[in-house]
Amino acid sequence: MLVTLTGPVLIRPPTATTDIDGSYRFPAVPPGDYVVSFELSQFQTVRREGIRLTMQTVLTFDARLAPASVSAEVNVVATAPVVDVKSTSLGTSFTNSESWRSTRPAPQAPWARPPVPAVC
Numbered sequence: 001m002l003v004t005l006t007g008p009v010l011i012r013p014p015t016a017t018t019d020i021d022g023s024y025r026f027p028a029v030p031p032g033d034y035v036v037s038f039e040l041s042q043f044q045t046v047r048r049e050g051i052r053l054t055m056q057t058v059l060t061f062d063a064r065l066a067p068a069s070v071s072a073e074v075n076v077v078a079t080a081p082v083v084d085v086k087s088t089s090l091g092t093s094f095t096n097s098e099s100w101r102s103t104r105p106a107p108q109a110p111w112a113r114p115p116v117p118a119v120c
Helices: 096-103
Strands: 002-006 015-017 032-039 046-053
Touching: none
Parallel strands: none
Antiparallel strands: 002 015, 002 032, 032 046
16 A cells, blocks of 8 residues: 655655555654545545644554445447337238248147058
């Protein structure tokens, strides 16, 4: 985690990276008012403001970082189907062979056919 110390008496804000146990140090910081920021990728930044340091002060700040919000943008590009909103007719067209197939009786199942005489 990156820890940054900012304040009006600092020309360049010092940064520190936390150790494996989360500890960090800013040695030789002059007295004054400071802001400490805690940053980590995919987490919300935490800022502690109004920190007053005096001579030979040792301060400890714990920071609990909340997960950052996740967002995504999806763009769908497609053409809309053509719908005729003026016509209300419904109809079906058949070719000659389709008409013949639809009027033909359905075939019977093999077990429903009459038995064929056997010749011995």
